[in-house]
Amino acid sequence: MRQERREDQKKSRLLEFLGRVFGAALLFGLGLFVSFFVGFVLFEGYVGSGSVPVPDVRNMTLLEAINKATRLGLRLEVERVTSDPGAPPLAVLDQNPPPGARAKRNTRLQVVVNGGTLSEGVPVTPQKGQVSLPDVRGKSLEEAQSILEGSGLRVGRVVEVSHDTLPRGYVISQNPAPQTEVAPGSLVHLLISAGKGGGTGEVEVPDVVGLRLEEAQEVLARNGLVVGSVKEVSSEGRPGGIVVGQNPQAGELVPRGESLRLQVTRAQERPQAETDGRKTLSLRFVLPSSQNPITVQVVVQDELGERVVYEREHRGEDLVEVSALTKGRGKVTIFLNGYYYWEKKID
Numbered sequence: 649m650r651q652e653r654r655e656d657q658k659k660s661r662l663l664e665f666l667g668r669v670f671g672a673a674l675l676f677g678l679g680l681f682v683s684f685f686v687g688f689v690l691f692e693g694y695v696g697s698g699s700v701p702v703p704d705v706r707n708m709t710l711l712e713a714i715n716k717a718t719r720l721g722l723r724l725e726v727e728r729v730t731s732d733p734g735a736p737p738l739a740v741l742d743q744n745p746p747p748g749a750r751a752k753r754n755t756r757l758q759v760v761v762n763g764g765t766l767s768e769g770v771p772v773t774p775q776k777g778q779v780s781l782p783d784v785r786g787k788s789l790e791e792a793q794s795i796l797e798g799s800g801l802r803v804g805r806v807v808e809v810s811h812d813t814l815p816r817g818y819v820i821s822q823n824p825a826p827q828t829e830v831a832p833g834s835l836v837h838l839l840i841s842a843g844k845g846g847g848t849g850e851v852e853v854p855d856v857v858g859l860r861l862e863e864a865q866e867v868l869a870r871n872g873l874v875v876g877s878v879k880e881v882s883s884e885g886r887p888g889g890i891v892v893g894q895n896p897q898a899g900e901l902v903p904r905g906e907s908l909r910l911q912v913t914r915a916q917e918r919p920q921a922e923t924d925g926r927k928t929l930s931l932r933f934v935l936p937s938s939q940n941p942i943t944v945q946v947v948v949q950d951e952l953g954e955r956v957v958y959e960r961e962h963r964g965e966d967l968v969e970v971s972a973l974t975k976g977r978g979k980v981t982i983f984l985n986g987y988y989y990w991e992k993k994i995d
Contacts, residue, residue, distance in 0.1 A: 699940065702757065704747035710738045710761055710807060710839070721753035723852070726807075729763040729820055729839070737762060737823040738807075738839060745939070752941055754852070754899065763821035763839060781836065783826035785819050789840055792819050796836050804835030814841035853908070855898035856891050858960060859969075861912050864891050868908060876907030880914040887928060887971060888915025929980060929994065931970040936984075938964030943985050946970050950978030950994055 700720050705713035710726070717724040732741055742760040745751055782799055784792035793803050814820060821839040824830060851872050856864035865875050883892055893911030896902055935942055946958035957972035974980075974994050981991040 699750040699752050702743075702745045702747055702749045702751050705740050705743055705757070705759060706747070707735075708740050709736070710740060710759075711805065713740045713759060717757050722751065722755055722757045725756045725758050726761050727758035728760045730760055732762045735762040737821050737825055738837070749939060751939070756852075761839070777831070778829040779832050779834070781822070781824055781826050781828045781830060784822055784836075784838070785826070786814070787819055789817050789819065789838070792822075792838060800832040801830070802833060802835050804837040806838050806840060808840050808842045816842055850901045851904050851906075853894075853896050853898055853900045853902055853906075855960065856894055856908075856910070857898070858958065859891050861889050861891060861910070864910065872904040873902070874905065874907045875910060877909045879909070879911050881911050883913040887973075888913050890971070924975070926973045926975045929970075929972050929974045931968070931980070931982075933968055933982070933990075935962055935964055935966050935968060940964075942966075944968055945983040945986075946972070947981045947983065948972060948974055948978065948994070949981075950974045951976035 700722070702722070703716050703720060705716055705724075708716065714724045727744070730741065732739075735741060739762045740759045741762055744758045745755075751757070779800055781801070782795050784795050787795070789806070796803055818841050819838050820841055823837045823839075824834075853873065854867050854871050856867055859867065861875075861878065868875060881892065883890075890913045891910050892913055895909045896906070929948070931946065935944070941961050942964060943961050944958065945956060948955055948957050952975050958970045962968060976994075978994045979991055980994060982989045
């Protein structure tokens with residue numbers, strides 16, 4: 649009896665011990681899961697903050713798509729004009745980013761628009777009191793306006809988009825289509841060419857701070873803008889010819905062709921690197937792909953102390969170029985959206 653009682657006590661203690669171990673493991677696992685889940689939610693909230701869902705503007709008219717995008721804080725841009733006989737003129741055929749994707753406010757929503765096709769067949773005889781729309785495609789805006797007014801019609805909305813072949817100011821498409829019967833005095837909306845690489849009346853000012861003056865000129869030219877006045881300013885510890893200020897500021901909407909006033913660093917006759925052992929650190933790297941904006945921060949630690957030498961917001965897959973003066977040994981560290989990304993020793 650005593651032997652059986654001892655064995656029962658041993659079994660009871662073993663079961664109690666195993667239960668405690670299993671309970672501790674379960675609590676630890678739940679803790680890890682909760683920590684991971686909360687961290688993931690916080691990270692998603694940090695990266696995706698300020699973003700909106702991209703609406704589906706396909707099959708809308710261009711004007712409806714512009715209104716829809718504007719209400720959500722997005723900027724609609726006509727990427728290409730094509731011809732689809734099965735779709736109405738000025739209908740949106742495709743878009744990028746796709747519907748449902750998340751995009752930061754003020755992001756470009758690029759669309760492909762149907763420009764319509766030439767009407768075929770015998771012209772329709774207009775009914776009494778109706779006007780048959782003349783075909784003004786391929787004509788200059790002034791000529792199209794003269795033809796329409798001569799037919800008792802009026803020019804309605806005029807939307808300007810880029811076009812690879814038609815020169816600036818010529819009609820790409822019209823709505824209603826040619827030979828449509830309409831009442832006298834009706835409005836005819838026109839889609840006209842802004843030339844190759846042209847676009848709508850306003851463009852977003854890019855961020856050129858931190859670029860060399862020549863690079864800034866190239867970036868502005870690609871966005872339909874030009875460099876106006878250039879003012880040299882003293883900037884200790886930085887090479888000459890680097891943009892340190894701009895007006896208008898990055899992100900502002902300005903008319904195409906607007907000139908920007910830039911401040912650039914003045915070239916030093918005797919670089920500090922020759923006198924106190926400083927040397928220029930140059931970094932070039934491509935960011936990973938991302939639908940959300942990426943804040944890039946570059947931190948240098950050397951004999952001059954720890955300091956942030958670069959901090960700007962970029963899009964995924966951007967090429968980042970950083971130039972900074974360093975002294976002695978240390979390291980340079982790159983952070984993306986506040987998270988460690990890469991580091992390198994400085995000799």
